[in-house]
Structure formats: C-alpha cells, structure tokens
Amino acid sequence: MKKRGLTLIEILVAIAIIAILTSIAIPNFSCSLQKNRMKNDIEKIYTALLNAKYVAFNRKIDCEVDFDSTTFKNAKIKCGNYTIGKIELKEEFKTNINPIKFHKEGFTSSLGSIYPNYNNTSCLPKYSCIIIHRTRITKGEWNGTNCSP
Structure with a gap:
C-alpha cells in the first residue's frame, strides 16, 4: 500500500526555494x-509648473509654485492673490529655488532645478x-549631483 503525501524534506526544500525567490x-x-x-x-511637478507659466502668460498676472520649505512634499500654485492648485507628493524633493515665480x-527669473x-x-x-x-521647463535625469536634460 502506497502512502500519499509529502515528506518533511520535500516540504523544507519547497520552503527554501520560496524563501530564495522571495529574497x-x-x-x-x-x-x-x-x-x-x-x-x-515628477509629472505632477512638471504639470504644475507648466500650468503656472500658462496662467501667468494668458491672464497677464504673476504666478508662483511655492513648495513646503521643510520636506518639499507639498506645493501651492498661486496666481495673484489666489491659490489655483495644490500638489501632494509621495517622495521628497529638493530645489535651489523656492518659490518658483513666473512673470506675466x-x-x-527663478533658474535652477528640482x-x-x-x-x-x-x-x-x-x-x-x-x-x-x-523660457522653458524640461525634464532631466538625476545622476546624484546634476540634472541633465
């Protein structure tokens, strides 16, 4: 009479294979x-910057994208005295310019990178x-020290 089932060694080998694949x-x-x-x-930031630039030019008012100065995980898009949008980010960013201002x-005049x-x-x-x-906003590749287009 044959017994059905798996031996302890077969189960341990299967668990070891699963552990290796998981790791x-x-x-x-x-x-x-x-x-x-x-x-x-990056898409959210890029879109917010283009939107602020577009509104500034079309409505002939100054606009800015103002990042939270501690974590740079949140930003407000302001045009004139109004906030026209907000973005919330999942990752932390740095920038050498804050706020980023767009003239009418x-x-x-806010040159730099995020x-x-x-x-x-x-x-x-x-x-x-x-x-x-x-006059333009471009996406680039971060190499740890520089942002190259």
Missing part, C-alpha cells in the same frame, strides 16, 4: 514602487528631475 523579488519590487512614485511626482510675460532628496540613482526613472530655464 530576490522583494528588493526589485520596492525599487519598482519607488520608480513609479517618483515618475508620478510667461518667463521666470531633484530627488537622495543620491541612490539605481531606483530612479529616466526623468527624475526638472530643469527650469528662463
């Missing part, structure tokens, strides 16, 4: 999550920073 998958999964959050945050002619608050570049998406020029 490989978890770091890749967390890196993918971070890349996705960063990509979404559609250009800015970049991630950490130097681990292995888990960053292709576009992980934003460069602000006098």
Whole structure:
C-alpha cells in the first residue's frame, strides 16, 4: 500500500526555494514602487509648473509654485492673490529655488532645478528631475549631483 503525501524534506526544500525567490523579488519590487512614485511626482511637478507659466502668460498676472520649505512634499500654485492648485507628493524633493515665480510675460527669473532628496540613482526613472530655464521647463535625469536634460 502506497502512502500519499509529502515528506518533511520535500516540504523544507519547497520552503527554501520560496524563501530564495522571495529574497530576490522583494528588493526589485520596492525599487519598482519607488520608480513609479517618483515618475508620478515628477509629472505632477512638471504639470504644475507648466500650468503656472500658462496662467501667468494668458491672464497677464504673476504666478508662483511655492513648495513646503521643510520636506518639499507639498506645493501651492498661486496666481495673484489666489491659490489655483495644490500638489501632494509621495517622495521628497529638493530645489535651489523656492518659490518658483513666473512673470506675466510667461518667463521666470527663478533658474535652477528640482531633484530627488537622495543620491541612490539605481531606483530612479529616466526623468527624475526638472530643469527650469528662463523660457522653458524640461525634464532631466538625476545622476546624484546634476540634472541633465
């Protein structure tokens, strides 16, 4: 008569294989999550900057994007005396300009960049920073020290 079931060694081997595969998958999964959050945050910032520039030029009023000065995880878009939008970010960023002001002619005197608050570049998406020029706003790649278009 044959017995059905698994031996203890077979179960232990299966558990060991699952543990090894899990230890490989978890770091890749967390890196993918971070890349996705960063990509979404960069898009939010980029859209907010373009929106402020557009409103400033079309309505002929000064606008600004003002980041929370402690974590840079929140920002308000203000035009004149009104707040026209807010963004909430999942990741922390740094910038060498705050607030970012757009004049009624559609250009800015706030030149600089917005970049991630950490130097681990292995888990960053292709576009992980934003460069602000006098007349244009471009997305770039953060290499840990510079934002290159």
